[in-house]
Amino acid sequence: MKTxxxxxxxxxxxxxxxxxxxxxxxxxxxxxxKQIIRFRIDRNLSQAQLAKLVxxxxxxxxxxESGNHTxxxxxxxxxxxxxxxxxxxxxxLPLKPARxxxxxxxxxxxxxxxxxxxx
Numbered sequence: 001m002k003t004x005x006x007x008x009x010x011x012x013x014x015x016x017x018x019x020x021x022x023x024x025x026x027x028x029x030x031x032x033x034k035q036i037i038r039f040r041i042d043r044n045l046s047q048a049q050l051a052k053l054v055x056x057x058x059x060x061x062x063x064x065e066s067g068n069h070t071x072x073x074x075x076x077x078x079x080x081x082x083x084x085x086x087x088x089x090x091x092x093l094p095l096k097p098a099r100x101x102x103x104x105x106x107x108x109x110x111x112x113x114x115x116x117x118x119x
Contacts, residue, residue, distance in 0.1 A: 033067045039084045040065075053083035 013019045040050050040061075047061040054061070056076070063069070064080075074090070081088035 030067045032069060033065050037065050050083060054079045
């Protein structure tokens with residue numbers, strides 16, 4: 001992959017701890033957008049073509065791909081996945097690694113769920 005001036009700029013900025021933290025905090029928000037763009041391009045679809053398959057407008061796809069994806073519904077994500085010949089999966093993961101309970105030290109019956117899948 002060809003390195004661009006932006007890539008060099010980003011690499012330099014990521015050396016700043018404050019910038020790195022802000023960048024990392026936003027990464028999850030943009031991961032969905034990156035995946036949608038990648039799958040759409042891999043299938044040689046324009047935003048307008050994908051929008052037609054999903055049953056929405058091209059500007060809605062553009063907003064989604066820009067990372068502006070507030071108020072998404074599971075129904076919309078399911079239609080989007082189907083249009084891209086994919087299966088959507090929603091997972092809940094712990095924010096911090098679970099601590100191991102000492103033998104017999106934990107509450108009886110308590111447990112920490114690792115993940116939940118849906119859609």
